[in-house]
Amino acid sequence: MSLKPESKANLERLCAKFRQDLIKLLHGIQTGHPGGSLSSAEILTTLYFEKLNVDAKKPKDANRDRFVLGKGHAAPMLYMILAEKGFFPQDDLVTLRQLDSKLQGHPCALKTCGVELSTGPLGLGLSAGLGMAMAARLDGLDYRTIVLMGDGELQEGIVWEAAMSAAKFKADNLLVIVDNNGVQLDGTLQEIMPMGDIAAKWRAFGWHVIDIDGHRVDEISTAVDQAKTIKGQPTVIIAKTVKGKGVSFMEGQSAWHGKPISKDDYEQAMKELEVTL
Amino acid sequence: MSAAKRAIRDVYGDTLAQLGRENENIVALDADVGSSSKSIVFGKEFPNRYFNVGIAEANMVAMAAGLATAGKIPFANTFAAFMVLRAGDPVRSLIAYTKLNVKLAGTYAGLSDSYDGASHHAIADIAFMRSLPNMTVISISDPVEAELATRAAAEFKGPLYLRLSRAEVPVVLDKASYDFKIGKGVTLVDGADLTIVATGYMLIKALEAAELLSAKGIKARVVNIHTIKPIDRELLIACAKETGAIVTAEEHNVYGGLGSAVAEVLSTSCPVPIEFVGIEDVFAESGDYEKLLAKYGLSAANIVARAQKVLKRK
Numbered sequence: 102m103s104l105k106p107e108s109k110a111n112l113e114r115l116c117a118k119f120r121q122d123l124i125k126l127l128h129g130i131q132t133g134h135p136g137g138s139l140s141s142a143e144i145l146t147t148l149y150f151e152k153l154n155v156d157a158k159k160p161k162d163a164n165r166d167r168f169v170l171g172k173g174h175a176a177p178m179l180y181m182i183l184a185e186k187g188f189f190p191q192d193d194l195v196t197l198r199q200l201d202s203k204l205q206g207h208p209c210a211l212k213t214c215g216v217e218l219s220t221g222p223l224g225l226g227l228s229a230g231l232g233m234a235m236a237a238r239l240d241g242l243d244y245r246t247i248v249l250m251g252d253g254e255l256q257e258g259i260v261w262e263a264a265m266s267a268a269k270f271k272a273d274n275l276l277v278i279v280d281n282n283g284v285q286l287d288g289t290l291q292e293i294m295p296m297g298d299i300a301a302k303w304r305a306f307g308w309h310v311i312d313i314d315g316h317r318v319d320e321i322s323t324a325v326d327q328a329k330t331i332k333g334q335p336t337v338i339i340a341k342t343v344k345g346k347g348v349s350f351m352e353g354q355s356a357w358h359g360k361p362i363s364k365d366d367y368e369q370a371m372k373e374l375e376v377t378l
Numbered sequence: 379m380s381a382a383k384r385a386i387r388d389v390y391g392d393t394l395a396q397l398g399r400e401n402e403n404i405v406a407l408d409a410d411v412g413s414s415s416k417s418i419v420f421g422k423e424f425p426n427r428y429f430n431v432g433i434a435e436a437n438m439v440a441m442a443a444g445l446a447t448a449g450k451i452p453f454a455n456t457f458a459a460f461m462v463l464r465a466g467d468p469v470r471s472l473i474a475y476t477k478l479n480v481k482l483a484g485t486y487a488g489l490s491d492s493y494d495g496a497s498h499h500a501i502a503d504i505a506f507m508r509s510l511p512n513m514t515v516i517s518i519s520d521p522v523e524a525e526l527a528t529r530a531a532a533e534f535k536g537p538l539y540l541r542l543s544r545a546e547v548p549v550v551l552d553k554a555s556y557d558f559k560i561g562k563g564v565t566l567v568d569g570a571d572l573t574i575v576a577t578g579y580m581l582i583k584a585l586e587a588a589e590l591l592s593a594k595g596i597k598a599r600v601v602n603i604h605t606i607k608p609i610d611r612e613l614l615i616a617c618a619k620e621t622g623a624i625v626t627a628e629e630h631n632v633y634g635g636l637g638s639a640v641a642e643v644l645s646t647s648c649p650v651p652i653e654f655v656g657i658e659d660v661f662a663e664s665g666d667y668e669k670l671l672a673k674y675g676l677s678a679a680n681i682v683a684r685a686q687k688v689l690k691r692k
Contacts, residue, residue, distance in 0.1 A: 163448075163449075167447075167448075209475070209476070210447070210476045211475075211476050211477065217447065218443075218444070218447065218472070218476075219471065219472060219475050219476045221471065222467055222471045225436075225440045225443075225467065225468050225471060225472055228436070228437045228438075228439075228440030228441045228443075228444065228468070229440045229441065229443045229444035229447070229468075229472060230444060231441050231444060232440070232441035232442060232443060232444020232445040232446070232447070232448075232452075233444040233445070233447060233448055234444075235429065235441070235444070235445060236444065236445050236447075236448030236449070236450050237448070239405070239426065239427065239450065240448070240449075246444075259434075259436045259437055259440065259467075262431070262432075262434035262436065262437035263434075263437050263440070263441075265432065265434070266429075266431045266432070266434065266437055266441065269431075269432075270429070
């Protein structure tokens with residue numbers, strides 16, 4: 102089912118707002134990862150506001166969908182969305198990365214309502230997501246497990262251990278979305294560790310692959326629905342994105358993986374983002 | 379002391395399967411060593427609740443973490459060396475960090491996989507596991523304890539490491555009277571001259587040593603510390619006060635294991651002379667298990683020698 106025009110407009114408005122709020126927040130605290138948060142804005146927003154069966158009033162409901170942020174460094178974007186969904190007060194956001202905060206630098210399932218799995222060390226999210234998917238099968242529940250991974254994260258060997266396993270166990274209730282922004286901490290993937298044909302790799306491991314533009318909410322929505330119809334094998338959506346999307350001087354720049362935002366950069370970024378809102 | 383012997387791993391495998399019959403939330407995972415760890419017994423009876431992930435220990439443990447978030451009680455099985463070294467990241471980052479209810483069963487601990495050599499010996503697992511916040515560490519001595527500890531692990535809520543031997547071990551504990559409680563040490567032989575604090579298979583060596591010492595007129599107390607973390611501080615302090623000298627005995631590097639844990643307690647609460655029996659910070663080698671233990675000082679004779687030494691320091 103394609104996205105209704107009003108839903109599409111709403112998601113795009115939310116993404117623009119989250120981008121602004123993110124820059125404001127990370128400028129304020131002078132720490133955190135802007136690049137990978139900006140590239141996953143549309144994916145996370147579409148999932149939380151159109152697709153995932155999650156309810157802040159019943160955060161431990163047995164049949165809730167499970168979302169795992171494999172690329173844990175995109176935590177700031179996830180936190181803004183969880184706050185917007187009511188998992189915790191908006192006022193908590195400014196405490197991010199500070200002492201006594203429930204919002205850790207990387208997601209912590211014990212401290213933050215709505216976070217399903219503690220992540221940060223890359224590559225663990227997919228294996229754990231597979232465990233969640235297998236638990237659903239054992240319990241006869243129809244919830245889905247969705248894992249958002251970075252493309253640099255795919256360099257971790259455990260990812261391919263998990264990919265093999267998910268195919269063996271025919272985990273068709275497991276969906277991976279790769280935020281394919283092409284940039285990692287030290288440079289581009291091409292420079293640091295070329296990944297070749299990512300889609301071909303997943304196919305070779307027994308996965309159904311869907312390629313989309315990861316900044317188009319309608320494509321994300323359609324692909325997530327389509328994945329549900331694939332039976333007997335897991336699905337991966339490879340979402341082509343731009344690291345730092347929305348802020349011209351951050352786009353495609355590895356330097357903005359995790360760098361404090363200066364006053365001048367902040368003002369420039371906000372000017373650009375106001376146009377899109 | 380009964381002469382009957384049973385392999386710890388067989389008892390573990392049978393107990394795990396029995397637990398599976400009693401509780402459908404128990405699931406098991408293995409990384410292609412099910413025939414060695416004996417998780418295969420569970421796997422054959424409950425194929426839908428058994429996940430053999432192939433030779434991929436980190437993936438196995440991270441999967442176990444995911445299963446635990448949804449209320450399952452996963453037992454993850456591999457060699458102790460690989461549980462720590464290959465799966466150390468998910469053990470720390472998922473299970474310990476978030477207090478997930480996963481049981482990490484490390485088999486072939488210490489030198490018990492003797493012929494496979496130092497690559498397969500596990501002499502650093504206790505050190506790693508007990509340095510992780512939220513982790514409970516249990517080391518199994520004999521077949522009776524293997525059953526009771528595995529059962530207790532299933533009932534316990536939280537991250538737990540179960541250290542298992544490959545070896546056939548004589549039954550030294552009396553199943554009818556032995557009271558296994560996580561976190562509680564057990565005094566098996568009373569004595570006032572010194573205390574031998576042992577864990578795992580070294581408990582059997584400690585009991586032999588106590589007999590040898592008794593023949594020399596030295597009355598050694600023998601305490602089994604099956605739970606290395608949280609360690610039974612009260613019992614250790616009482617032993618230090620009442621006997622005034624301690625010898626620790628473990629199938630692990632002397633750095634970071636039981637001996638270190640005992641010294642951490644006593645140095646701050648009741649300092650008495652301590653001697654450490656364990657691997658002396660070396661890689662061992664292939665060979666017959668008992669001969670290997672003897673060569674590397676993990677013997678009743680060495681416990682006796684250390685006991686005599688510690689008594690001179692009293």
